[in-house]
Amino acid sequence: MALQEKTPRRVILISGHYLRSKRQAGFHHLARAYWRLGWDVTFVTAPISLLSRLRGDFRFEYPVAAEANRPIRVNERLTSFVLMTTLHPINLRSSLINAIARPLLGRYAKTNLGPLADFLGRSDLVVFESSAALLLVDRVRLLAPRARLVYRVSDDLRTLGLHPLVLDAEQRVLATFDLVSTPSRFIYDALAGRGRVELQGHAIDKQVFDQPCESPYRGGPNAIHVGIARGFNYESLATAARVAPDMTFHIIGPEPRRATSENVVFYGELPFEATVPFLKHADIGLDFIARREGVESFTDSLKIIQYSYCLLPILRPSYLHSDRPNACYYEPGDERSTARAIAEARAMPHEASFADGIPSWEELARSFATEPP
Numbered sequence: 001m002a003l004q005e006k007t008p009r010r011v012i013l014i015s016g017h018y019l020r021s022k023r024q025a026g027f028h029h030l031a032r033a034y035w036r037l038g039w040d041v042t043f044v045t046a047p048i049s050l051l052s053r054l055r056g057d058f059r060f061e062y063p064v065a066a067e068a069n070r071p072i073r074v075n076e077r078l079t080s081f082v083l084m085t086t087l088h089p090i091n092l093r094s095s096l097i098n099a100i101a102r103p104l105l106g107r108y109a110k111t112n113l114g115p116l117a118d119f120l121g122r123s124d125l126v127v128f129e130s131s132a133a134l135l136l137v138d139r140v141r142l143l144a145p146r147a148r149l150v151y152r153v154s155d156d157l158r159t160l161g162l163h164p165l166v167l168d169a170e171q172r173v174l175a176t177f178d179l180v181s182t183p184s185r186f187i188y189d190a191l192a193g194r195g196r197v198e199l200q201g202h203a204i205d206k207q208v209f210d211q212p213c214e215s216p217y218r219g220g221p222n223a224i225h226v227g228i229a230r231g232f233n234y235e236s237l238a239t240a241a242r243v244a245p246d247m248t249f250h251i252i253g254p255e256p257r258r259a260t261s262e263n264v265v266f267y268g269e270l271p272f273e274a275t276v277p278f279l280k281h282a283d284i285g286l287d288f289i290a291r292r293e294g295v296e297s298f299t300d301s302l303k304i305i306q307y308s309y310c311l312l313p314i315l316r317p318s319y320l321h322s323d324r325p326n327a328c329y330y331e332p333g334d335e336r337s338t339a340r341a342i343a344e345a346r347a348m349p350h351e352a353s354f355a356d357g358i359p360s361w362e363e364l365a366r367s368f369a370t371e372p373p
Contacts, residue, residue, distance in 0.1 A: 008077075009124040009369070010040045012144075016131045018059050019043040019080040023254065024272040026154055026302055027129055029205055030368075031078070033361035036207075040077045042119050046133040047088035047108065055090075058254070069114050081119070085111050089132045089163040102165055109135040109169075113143070120144040125369050128177075130155045132166045137173040150368045153182040153191065156297040179368065183305075186296040201357070202305040203364040208276055209309060215281035217248070221346065223315070224282040226252045226275055227303040231290035234258055236317065236332045240286070243339040249286065250278055284345045285312040291319055291332070300324075308354045313345035326354045 011034045015027035027043070034041045045064065053060050068084035089105040092098050113120070120126065120143040127150045128134060141149060151174070157167055174180060174195040181200045182188050188199040223240070232255045241249050241261045249264045252275055257266040285307030289298055299322045307314050308326060318329045326348065330341035
């Protein structure tokens, strides 16, 4: 049952994700949180274009083309809107070609918003995800003059391989936002001083996590890796499976099922609610992200917060140090350090303090909607 606020309000969430995707990211949780708080929620998928389809974008596995550019009512007070365009800013992998194509790709800022323009005019809050949709900020500000604008920077744009005009747009519009919120200390340090920037960690859907559930495991011990990992480190997985043959390693997410060993199980993508029992009944949480530019921005990723809320010790690569007391570090590819980190994690008590300070999505959603004192 939704927790009604006194006055119904309207929020528009602009995300690269599709509302009914199996891949549940932070903006999906925000949508549910605002809905439970009694808000009218419009979830906008942007950017997405015909170029996305040519590139084999997984979102076209869903009815994004059929639903393009028209509001789709999913539930009472919940609407999906796929802002489909012919082009959108993509990195063409050549500085010369990027420069030549810049004027054409820059037209995305003048995209015909259709019915979305009316939604914006009636909105109280607009929340942007870190993506090329930032080119639309100036128009959104004009169309939604009474709305509070928030930029939730979950990803460091510098590490996503985007067209340079997207990076330029971010720098230009930072001061436009009423709040720039990021869960990453690394991103916070990079943006501090340019607009109202706050460090606000990822949240948890406590209503789902606090429900009792049966274990999906048959025996143990069990280690779990969930979520989308840009640059999943299969070598680290293989090393861990080799040095801990009595442990089963469960991998939930879009990572391809590559042959490793008998104690590794790939599940593909599962609905969020189906993933939670794997987290709650695991012995260890896994972080197998490969080293690359900007990987430090994932120090406190959503999966790390979920592991911590479930009181799990976490196996982490040595280049992702944080203040979390439940982290056990390994050197990728090194059997000795991996074995030592796994032994440390298995011996670590599952302390209630691991979950300290983790907010609910409702608490985070309220903070986005609150004017500063």
